Amino acid sequence: MKKKIYYHDTDCGGVVYYANYLKYMEEARTEYFEERGLSIKELAGSGTLFVVAHQEIDYKFPAVYGDVLEISTRFTEVKAVKLTVEHEVKNQEDKLICTNKTILVCVGQDIRPKAIPPEVSSKFKHESE
Numbered sequence: 001m002k003k004k005i006y007y008h009d010t011d012c013g014g015v016v017y018y019a020n021y022l023k024y025m026e027e028a029r030t031e032y033f034e035e036r037g038l039s040i041k042e043l044a045g046s047g048t049l050f051v052v053a054h055q056e057i058d059y060k061f062p063a064v065y066g067d068v069l070e071i072s073t074r075f076t077e078v079k080a081v082k083l084t085v086e087h088e089v090k091n092q093e094d095k096l097i098c099t100n101k102t103i104l105v106c107v108g109q110d111i112r113p114k115a116i117p118p119e120v121s122s123k124f125k126h127e128s129e
Contacts, residue, residue: 001028005067016063022055025087025100028071036123047109048117050083054103060096068092075124081106081113083124 003024011017033040043049063069070090077084087100106116 001031001071001073003027003069003071005063005065005069007065010065014065016067018059021057021059021089021098021100024069024071024089025073025102028073028087029085029102029104032073032075038120038123043120048114048120049107049109049111050104051107051111052102053082053105054101056101057098058100059098061091061098063089063091063097069097078116078121078124080115083116 001024005016009016009020030040040050068091070092072088072090074086075083076086083104083106085102085104087102089097089099091097106114106120108114
């Protein structure tokens with residue numbers, strides 16, 4: 001996914017505010033699901049939700065106002081109730097901005113863990129094997 005950096009994305013020094021990367025990665029995960037024919041909204045409506053259980057992020061280089069970031073997303077582990085996702089963010093000069101590992105847990109509307117439906121997990125299994 002590409003993301004253009006606007007003034008409102010930055011702090012007073014013109015550098016992307018660190019917490020904004022988490023929003024960008026959330027957007028990239030949503031796009032990733034949709035590219036595989038999965039709607040987060042429809043899944044939630046049928047009682048399958050994904051919540052963030054863990055985040056790791058390593059900041060390598062600052063992104064600034066006017067940059068265009070490329071956010072790559074890949075699922076590295078698919079378990080019964082857990083998905084592990086890794087992101088890499090680079091700028092238009094291919095400079096590594098940050099890396100991220102996110103663990104998502106599948107839950108029902110009661111927010112208790114539940115098995116990931118096979119029609120969902122099958123969309124990611126080939127990448128993690």
